[in-house]
Amino acid sequence: MTYLSIALKAVAALLVAGTALPLIETNLGFVRSLDFPRLQIAVALAACILALLWVSRDATAVILAIVMAAALVMQVRYILPFTPLAATQAKSAQACEPGARLNLLVLNVLQSNRxxxxxxDLVTRRSPDIVLLLETDTGWRDAMAPLRALYPHRVEQPQDNTYGLLFYSRLPLRGPEIRFLLQDDVPSLRTQVMLPDGGTATLYGLHPRPPHPGQSSAPRDAELVIVAREVAKAKGPTIVAGDLNDVAWSRTTQLFQSISGLLDPRQGRGLFATFHAQWPMMRWPLDHVFFSEHFLLGGMERLPDIGSDHFPISVSLCAAPSAPARQDKPEADAEDHRDAQEAIEAAR
Incomplete structure (x- = not known):
């Protein structure tokens, strides 16, 4: 047995373990963070299968190749809904009256990025109706002061712990509030937005803590479930935007969608991977805009790098009376509701 064969078999075992571990129901950050690189693991599995069978075809190699093939199928099943090969969940607006259109820009600026x-320049050039900036400290708040002349309605919560947020809107706001749902240093935003057509929508701006080795995913998971329950109870036009520190295909995000009934514009269109901007081989979709069936999708775009570790994400929505009839929103079953309750209890 050559050293290359031994090395490939070791890599194969690690890739299979990286695929299997997220199946465990646990809040351990190390395990939950393996939800993120599914595309990268899938590519590595395919390459390792070919390389291993090229250098060795003994019984161990063949068995590992078969197991890796099964792991590859599993990874692809997670990713496939977020490619153009799948059906879209949020339907596209064929045309949209100017008064019904709503443009949003979401950007985790990276607090240390100065x-x-x-x-x-990006905000002024793109001129969205709503801007949500995350990881903003007092330096970012002061630097964004010119936006106050363009956006008369705003909520500013600068913090120096990478969880500050700045929210700017051309549209009037009703009852904006900063909330600390689970942790007293992690704020979130909830506000009513007066839409151009005279209607209103509830908008949530979120940035929960990410799971990583040594950090439980429980607070993130519970925060998303709490918001999802609020959305389901209110039932009206709703938008949830921000850096959720979770990927579109994870069980937590799928649970969030099932409970809330919100639509994901990525499904059937593409990954729109927003993180990490400087590491092309290690990117996944962390920044999201979910919305209720009252909206159609005007467009979604990942914008160029502006020095952060996140790419900005731009989404255009169209409030249309016909939208609910054209779209099937996610529905929660008894197991989803049970998992949601368990997620909240785990955070407590």
Missing amino acids: DFGAAL
Whole structure:
């Protein structure tokens, strides 16, 4: 047995373990973070299968190749709904009256990134109706002061712990509030937005803590479930935006959708991977805009890098009376409701 064969078999075992571990029901950050690189693991599995069978075809190699093939199928099943090969969940607006259109821009600026001008230029150039900036400290708040002349309605919660947020809106707000749902240093936003057509929508801006080795996923999971329950109870036009520190295909995000009934514009269109902007081989979709069936999708775009570790994400929505009839929103079953309750209890 050559050293290369031994090395490939070791890699194969690690890739299979990386596929199997997220199946365990646990809040351990190390395990939950393996939800993120499913595309990368899938590519590595395919390459390892070919390489292993090229250098060795003994019984161990063949068995590992078969197991890796099964792991590859599993990974692809997670990713496939977020490619153009799948059906879209949020339907596209064929046309949209100007008064019904709503443009949003979401950007995790990276608190240590001090290229304020690039972010400011992006917002002024794109001129969205609503801007949500995350990881913003007082330096970012002061640098974004020129936006106050363009956006008369705003909520500013700068913090120096990478969980500050700045929210700017051309549209009037009703009852905006900063909330600390689970942790007293992790804020979130909830506000009513007066839409151009005279209607209103509830908007949530979120940025829960991510899971990583040594950090439980329980607070993130519970925060998403709490918001999902609020959305389901209110039932009206709703938008949830932000850096959710979770990927679109994870069980937590799927549970969030099932409970809330919100639509994911990525499904059937593409990954729109927003993190990590500087590491092309290690990217996954962390920044999201979910919305209720009252909206159709006008467009979704990942914007160029502005010095952060996240790409900005731009979404255009169209409030249309016909939208609910055209779209099937996710529905929760008894198991989903049970999992949601368990997620909240785990965070307590």
